[in-house]
Amino acid sequence: MTVNDAEVTREIEGRLLLVHFLRDHLGLTGTHWGCDTSNCGTCVVWMDGEPVKSCTVLAAMAGGHEVRTVEGLEQDGQLDPVQQGFMQCHGLQCGFCTPGMLMTARALLDRNPNPTEQEIREAISGQICRCTGYATIVRSVQWAAAEEAGTRTTIPAEGA
Amino acid sequence: MTAVADGPVTAFEDNDLKPVGFGRMLRKEDPRLIRGRGRFVDDVQLNGMLHLAILRAPMAHARIVSIDTSAASAHPKVKLVVTGAMLAEQGMAWMPTLSNDVQAVLATDKVRFQGQEVAFVVAEDRYSARDALELIDVEYEMLAPVIDARTALDPSAPVIRDDLEGKTDNHCFDWQTGDAAATEAVFASADVVVSQDIVYPRVHPAPMETCGAVADYDAVEGKLTLWSTSQAPHAHRTLYAIVAGLPEHKIRVISPDIGGGFGNKVPIYPGYVHAIVGSLLTGKPVKWMEDRSENLTSTGFARDYIMRGEIAATKDGKILAIRTHVLADHGAFNGTATPVKFPAGFFGVFTGSYDIKAAFAKMTAVYTNKAPGGVAYACSFRITEAVYLVERIVDCLAQELAMDPVELRIKNFIRPEQFPYTSKTGWTYDSGNYERTLREALRIAGYDELRKEQVERRARGELMGIGVACFTEAVGAGPRKDMDILGLGMADGCELRIHPTGKAVVRLSVQSQGQGHETTFAQIVAEEIGIPPADIEVVHGDTDQTPFGLGTYGSRSTPVSGAAAALVARKVRDKARLIASGMLEVSVADLEWVKGSFHVKGDPTKSVTIADIAFRAYGAGDLPEGLEGGLEAQICYNPENLTYPNGAYICVVDVDPGTAQVTVRRFIAVDDCGTRINPMIIEGQVHGGLTDGVGMALMEIIAFDEMGNCLGGSLMDYLIPTALEVPDWETGFTVTPSPHHPIGAKGIGESATVGSPPAIVNAVIDALKPYGVRHADMPLTPSRVWDAMQGHPTPPI
Numbered sequence: 006m007t008v009n010d011a012e013v014t015r016e017i018e019g020r021l022l023l024v025h026f027l028r029d030h031l032g033l034t035g036t037h038w039g040c041d042t043s044n045c046g047t048c049v050v051w052m053d054g055e056p057v058k059s060c061t062v063l064a065a066m067a068g069g070h071e072v073r074t075v076e077g078l079e080q081d082g083q084l085d086p087v088q089q090g091f092m093q094c095h096g097l098q099c100g101f102c103t104p105g106m107l108m109t110a111r112a113l114l115d116r117n118p119n120p121t122e123q124e125i126r127e128a129i130s131g132q133i134c135r136c137t138g139y140a141t142i143v144r145s146v147q148w149a150a151a152e153e154a155g156t157r158t159t160i161p162a163e164g165a
Numbered sequence: 166m167t168a169v170a171d172g173p174v175t176a177f178e179d180n181d182l183k184p185v186g187f188g189r190m191l192r193k194e195d196p197r198l199i200r201g202r203g204r205f206v207d208d209v210q211l212n213g214m215l216h217l218a219i220l221r222a223p224m225a226h227a228r229i230v231s232i233d234t235s236a237a238s239a240h241p242k243v244k245l246v247v248t249g250a251m252l253a254e255q256g257m258a259w260m261p262t263l264s265n266d267v268q269a270v271l272a273t274d275k276v277r278f279q280g281q282e283v284a285f286v287v288a289e290d291r292y293s294a295r296d297a298l299e300l301i302d303v304e305y306e307m308l309a310p311v312i313d314a315r316t317a318l319d320p321s322a323p324v325i326r327d328d329l330e331g332k333t334d335n336h337c338f339d340w341q342t343g344d345a346a347a348t349e350a351v352f353a354s355a356d357v358v359v360s361q362d363i364v365y366p367r368v369h370p371a372p373m374e375t376c377g378a379v380a381d382y383d384a385v386e387g388k389l390t391l392w393s394t395s396q397a398p399h400a401h402r403t404l405y406a407i408v409a410g411l412p413e414h415k416i417r418v419i420s421p422d423i424g425g426g427f428g429n430k431v432p433i434y435p436g437y438v439h440a441i442v443g444s445l446l447t448g449k450p451v452k453w454m455e456d457r458s459e460n461l462t463s464t465g466f467a468r469d470y471i472m473r474g475e476i477a478a479t480k481d482g483k484i485l486a487i488r489t490h491v492l493a494d495h496g497a498f499n500g501t502a503t504p505v506k507f508p509a510g511f512f513g514v515f516t517g518s519y520d521i522k523a524a525f526a527k528m529t530a531v532y533t534n535k536a537p538g539g540v541a542y543a544c545s546f547r548i549t550e551a552v553y554l555v556e557r558i559v560d561c562l563a564q565e566l567a568m569d570p571v572e573l574r575i576k577n578f579i580r581p582e583q584f585p586y587t588s589k590t591g592w593t594y595d596s597g598n599y600e601r602t603l604r605e606a607l608r609i610a611g612y613d614e615l616r617k618e619q620v621e622r623r624a625r626g627e628l629m630g631i632g633v634a635c636f637t638e639a640v641g642a643g644p645r646k647d648m649d650i651l652g653l654g655m656a657d658g659c660e661l662r663i664h665p666t667g668k669a670v671v672r673l674s675v676q677s678q679g680q681g682h683e684t685t686f687a688q689i690v691a692e693e694i695g696i697p698p699a700d701i702e703v704v705h706g707d708t709d710q711t712p713f714g715l716g717t718y719g720s721r722s723t724p725v726s727g728a729a730a731a732l733v734a735r736k737v738r739d740k741a742r743l744i745a746s747g748m749l750e751v752s753v754a755d756l757e758w759v760k761g762s763f764h765v766k767g768d769p770t771k772s773v774t775i776a777d778i779a780f781r782a783y784g785a786g787d788l789p790e791g792l793e794g795g796l797e798a799q800i801c802y803n804p805e806n807l808t809y810p811n812g813a814y815i816c817v818v819d820v821d822p823g824t825a826q827v828t829v830r831r832f833i834a835v836d837d838c839g840t841r842i843n844p845m846i847i848e849g850q851v852h853g854g855l856t857d858g859v860g861m862a863l864m865e866i867i868a869f870d871e872m873g874n875c876l877g878g879s880l881m882d883y884l885i886p887t888a889l890e891v892p893d894w895e896t897g898f899t900v901t902p903s904p905h906h907p908i909g910a911k912g913i914g915e916s917a918t919v920g921s922p923p924a925i926v927n928a929v930i931d932a933l934k935p936y937g938v939r940h941a942d943m944p945l946t947p948s949r950v951w952d953a954m955q956g957h958p959t960p961p962i
Contacts, residue, residue, distance in 0.1 A: 034208035035201015040457040044880035075201035099679025100198030101424030126888040138852030
């Protein structure tokens with residue numbers, strides 16, 4: 006498979022989950038493992054550009070596919086606008102769910118550059134954040150959308 | 166966000182230019198976290214590291230007849246299999262809990278809750294360790310479990326804790342506060358008495374990162390390094406030293422980035438001890454990382470109080486007294502993490518924000534065959550339960566008197582001029598202006614218009630509810646004379662060093678699980694010493710790098726360590742002033758401090774900056790006589806009192822008459838946490854707590870079947886709010902500084918978790934007014950709301 010544009014070839018056990026392959030074998034620990042039931046979404050990565058829960062994908066199934074993780078969001082030393090948005094709008098606290106949220110947010114904006122609040126909430130509804138209460142994550146994605154559209158004129162309100 | 170009293174709005178673009186102090190500032194921890202470069206416990210990879218997995222009891226109560234580990238030991242990748250019997254030989258099968266009870270590190274005689282630790286395996290990789298668990302053969306003799314706390318003290322109930330000498334029942338402790346006789350006298354002569362049974366069911370903090378540890382024992386140095394998901398690394402280190410007999414200076418506890426805590430990561434869990442034992446016995450680093458089911462079924466739960474609340478009032482709505490009787494379910498071991506003199510935590514603040522004549526609470530705590538824990542999930546040591554009780558019972562009274570719940574609350578608030586106010590249960594509230602805070606919430610909500618809208622909707626058969634809750638918290642434990650954890654006084658150290666070039670490092674005893682300490686504490690020091698926050702490194706979460714302190718829980722970081730940081734900076738500033746007087750050749754009295762520099766009174770051109778002073782402090786030039794070189798200080802701050810943040814919350818819900826589904830349409834939260842250091846971070850703390858509140862009020866419960874099987878053991882069963890279940894929060898604030906805190910700040914981390922559940926439940930009950938419902942217990946799932954609408958609301962446990 007390719008991971009963040011790099012060719013990767015490994016001998017692995019058939020049952021190895023993609024999340025553990027990325028973390029334990031490749032040392033890409035930005036992708037997290039938060040539940041056993043595909044509910045929390047801290048493990049979201051892309052496979053061929055589609056967000057997937059890497060705890061529910063066997064590493065072997067990713068063979069021949071293109072995988073992208075949070076470590077691959079930053080391009081040529083430039084943060085992705087969703088990464089900037091999360092910093093600007095306090096879209097993270099402990100940061101554990103953040104990599105998964107970022108991958109989903111980036112995928113959303115690639116398909117829908119100007120999502121409504123409800124569309125953002127639906128896009129991240131397969132993921133759990135225990136810290137932020139989601140409003141600031143929504144604002145973070147809106148910030149990134151406006152940044153990319155060149156329409157970002159307002160600044161977040163006090164505390165926002 | 167709206168303000169009643171605060172400074173001008175600061176744009177984020179200005180952050181880097183802002184030289185010092187308080188205000189919105191982007192977080193220093195974010196650049197690594199948004200790149201996936203945080204370092205959480207499970208990210209720690211060491212050479213030769215082994216992996217540990219724990220075999221857990223499948224049933225709630227059973228005697229262990231035999232354990233056969235031979236097949237597991239024969240697994241080619243297994244390095245070690247340990248049972249309770251093996252630990253018992255070393256005298257390590259039991260460990261103290263934070264409440265002076267004992268808890269099994271591995272079960273020896275019996276298992277006492279489903280999910281209890283029975284054996285552990287250390288293997289070459291995490292999958293093999295799990296495989297080997299399947300090869301351990303345990304023979305159990307089933308025992309009848311005690312699941313319903315109400316039956317725990319029946320004479321016929323099986324005795325759970327027969328490990329305790331002479332124990333013949335399931336009684337855990339009794340506790341009471343207030344004046345029973347005076348309260349009874351008030352109740353006897355009151356116009357109106359309202360009584361209501363209220364259950365706060367068992368819930369779980371479920372941080373996104375589960376608990377885990379990496380233990381690395383270096384036999385040559387004799388030193389143990391433990392990376393662990395700990396909210397209190399120093400307290401943990403001392404307890405490891407006491408329990409394991411390791412010298413304290415040879416233990417280093419590191420809490421790296423922590424993926425949320427909410428109280429779940431305060432206790433010492435058997436798994437941490439297993440990892441230590443595993444490393445001691447194998448000589449290799451050993452990692453233990455629990456899975457989600459292990460987290461939900463075996464680690465610190467919260468609440469589980471069965472309460473009866475009673476309130477006495479005059480017929481025109483003056484509250485006279487509040488009384489409560491609580492049955493507390495503590496599970497199989499009393500693992501409550503709470504100051505030892507407060508077995509019921511700070512439940513004693515159950516009189517809330519009201520000025521009343523008398524109060525009394527009585528509590529009986531029992532053991533059951535459920536997981537231990539008790540104080541967790543952002544509760545400020547049981548204030549969550551206390552606030553829920555009082556805010557629910559006050560609403561019941563409002564309904565009884567046919568009074569608006571806002572009017573009733575305003576009529577009974579402690580008035581601003583009554584502070585400091587000592588409650589009838591002995592708590593001295595530091596400051597507050599409750600009516601101002603509530604009126605701000607009413608303004609943001611448009612309360613009168615909401616009530617009009619409600620009338621119109623009701624006429625159309627729609628179920629709209631408006632709930633109000635006003636809370637007072639008590640956070641920032643100690644003082645040390647009253648509060649300790651297993652004898653360790655609740656005070657916090659802090660160290661500040663200004664480097665020769667004027668940059669600084671501040672070392673904290675508290676530790677962050679997402680609260681943004683690296684930012685906030687840099688701002689506190691910046692405000693006091695006049696160095697930009699960007700030039701201040703904040704070190705925390707490593708016992709070898711930081712001064713002793715009791716850790717982060719109960720919203721104590723800002724009240725205790727925040728005060729320590731401000732005071733240590735003032736100590737450094739005092740020394741800087743002496744050096745400056747020498748440099749400027751004037752007396753100390755002739756110097757004026759303007760953030761970042763001292764200048765001669767009346768001649769601002771003669772000045773020296775902190776950087777100038779720092780270079781002199783370490784430099785070759787003369788210092789005033791008697792002054793040591795260097796520019797640093799340390800402090801151990803012992804708070805004189807708790808701080809009492811407060812707030813007024815208004816919730817608007819819609820209930821579908823056909824499905825009984827509750828939708829939180831709006832939520833207005835106005836908080837008063839005194840001086841505001843970073844409004845962005847404060848708002849984030851509030852948002853998170855409000856979401857917890859929606860979870861507890863509408864979705865979350867750790868329930869058990871009659872055999873003690875946990876029914877909330879995965880995130881498919883234990884429902885946590887997603888972005889679709891919560892509204893866009895509306896927040897506001899008032900500022901009433903704490904008079905005894907050096908910068909006037911109070912804690913904020915748990916306010917919203919404490920204050921939001923009653924606001925939501927009050928709103929649902931208000932929506933159900935056409936059905937004549939006075940109370941229904943959380944979680945208000947559609948089926949439970951439906952039952953209430955049909956006239957038979959039932960407790961969840």
